[in-house]
Amino acid sequence: MKTAALIVAAGRGIRAGGGQPKQWRALAGRRVADWTLQAFANHGAIDLIVLVIHPDDYGQIADWADHHKIRICHGGATRVASVRNGLETLTKDGIGKVLIHDVARPCLSPDLIGAVLAALDTHLGAAPALPVVDALWQGADGLVQGMQDRSGLFRAQTPQGFDFATLLAAHRTHSGGAADDVEVARAAGIEVAIVPGEDQNLKITRPEDFIRAENILRGQMDIRLGNGYDVHRFGDGDHVILCGIAVPHDRGLQGHSDADVGMHAVTDAIYGALAEGDIGRHFPPSDPQWKGAASEIFLRHAVDLSVSKGYAIGNVDCTLICEYPKIGPHAAAMQQEMARIMGLAPDQVSIKATTSERLGFTGRGEGIAALATATLVKP
Ligand SMILES: Nc1ccn([C@@H]2O[C@H](COP(=O)(O)OP(=O)(O)OP(=O)(O)O)[C@@H](O)[C@H]2O)c(=O)n1
Numbered sequence: 001m002k003t004a005a006l007i008v009a010a011g012r013g014i015r016a017g018g019g020q021p022k023q024w025r026a027l028a029g030r031r032v033a034d035w036t037l038q039a040f041a042n043h044g045a046i047d048l049i050v051l052v053i054h055p056d057d058y059g060q061i062a063d064w065a066d067h068h069k070i071r072i073c074h075g076g077a078t079r080v081a082s083v084r085n086g087l088e089t090l091t092k093d094g095i096g097k098v099l100i101h102d103v104a105r106p107c108l109s110p111d112l113i114g115a116v117l118a119a120l121d122t123h124l125g126a127a128p129a130l131p132v133v134d135a136l137w138q139g140a141d142g143l144v145q146g147m148q149d150r151s152g153l154f155r156a157q158t159p160q161g162f163d164f165a166t167l168l169a170a171h172r173t174h175s176g177g178a179a180d181d182v183e184v185a186r187a188a189g190i191e192v193a194i195v196p197g198e199d200q201n202l203k204i205t206r207p208e209d210f211i212r213a214e215n216i217l218r219g220q221m222d223i224r225l226g227n228g229y230d231v232h233r234f235g236d237g238d239h240v241i242l243c244g245i246a247v248p249h250d251r252g253l254q255g256h257s258d259a260d261v262g263m264h265a266v267t268d269a270i271y272g273a274l275a276e277g278d279i280g281r282h283f284p285p286s287d288p289q290w291k292g293a294a295s296e297i298f299l300r301h302a303v304d305l306s307v308s309k310g311y312a313i314g315n316v317d318c319t320l321i322c323e324y325p326k327i328g329p330h331a332a333a334m335q336q337e338m339a340r341i342m343g344l345a346p347d348q349v350s351i352k353a354t355t356s357e358r359l360g361f362t363g364r365g366e367g368i369a370a371l372a373t374a375t376l377v378k379p
């Protein structure tokens with residue numbers, strides 16, 4: 001069975017102010033929604049993401065619309081209605097576990113996603129929460145009117161996780177008017193386990209929350225930079241494979257694998273950022289099983305290795321160096337294909353080309369070289 005994440009993003013963010021819904025506002029160099037989506041898109045346990053948005057907001061998600069894991073649907077007038085709409089889009093996907101998350105909680109860690117999913121191995125519902133540690137007062141007219149016992153009280157967070165069929169049935173019989181999915185589930189008699197929440201997993205609700213979230217994302221980021229360089233010589237053939245795209249040419253590229261010089265450079269840049277050597281370390285040329293292999297295998301391995309170490313790929317930039325074939329007409333297809341393989345939005349992937357002014361081996365048409373840079377971010 002697959003695991004889905006349903007991210008509710010159809011609210012208007014009235015309490016946060018700022019002239020537009022908070023999920024589309026800038027935060028630590030990206031938008032709030034980009035951070036939240038990235039956290040789930042990069043998580044190895046998540047197969048499918050449903051992003052629930054307001055019908056007015058379709059123009060906001062162009063960068064994510066072609067992402068292989070992401071599906072978009074529109075929300076309802078309340079959070080519960082938005083979740084219900086999202087759940088109904090998943091009925092034919094073979095979903096076992098589903099996580100419901102507020103788009104306005106962009107600072108969650110991959111570990112929290114893992115902890116909620118792990119709790120679902122033994123419970124039908126599980127959600128993160130933090131115990132209330134401050135004293136609680138009742139107040140009115142600016143005065144303390146009484147004390148409230150804090151024992152046994154928790155501050156609820158998301159992602160809230162459930163067995164998919166159980167939550168869908170609970171929503172279908174619910175009359176509406178619940179703060180979250182734990183309330184919906186409990187109204188249907190479902191027991192929900194408490195998983196330790198995270199201080200950093202705040203919900204951006206008021207204007208001042210942006211500053212705290214920005215500090216968390218910037219302060220905790222471990223940013224890695226890696227570079228990669230590769231060369232393949234021309235030989236016989238009628239096409240070359242560059243960044244996953246077959247480009248007609250009067251020569252082919254020679255190599256142990258499919259000789260995709262661009263994809264190799266990007267793969268090495270990712271390994272470099274992780275201090276994990278290069279393709280040769282992970283896929284030795286001496287090993288006959290990699291003869292003629294599609295380089296997608298190498299790139300996917302590097303991406304999976306990053307994810308397993310807790311890193312998200314921020315962006316990659318690749319420059320192909322050759323006189324011919326001309327790369328320009330194929331660059332957009334290469335960008336899409338590389339983004340698909342890496343599970344990134346196309347605007348995180350740059351593929352460009354240059355000649356070497358007829359100088360050197362690339363200038364003489366003896367082969368193609370490629371340079372690449374990758375940034376990896378651990379939130
Ligand atoms: N009709 C709605 C209302 C809320 N939400 C989502 O549910 C979460 C709840 O967080 P909240 O802070 O209440 O968001 P808003 O409703 O946007 O904020 P406000 O109440 O300040 O307008 C948010 O991710 C919000 O986008 C939704 O998908 N559909």
Ligand SMILES: C[C@](O)(CO)[C@H](O)COP(=O)(O)O
Pocket residue numbers: 102155156157158179180181203205
């Ligand atoms: C689901 C939730 O994030 C749990 O804390 C919260 O209930 C939704 O936001 P709101 O501020 O209560 O509208």
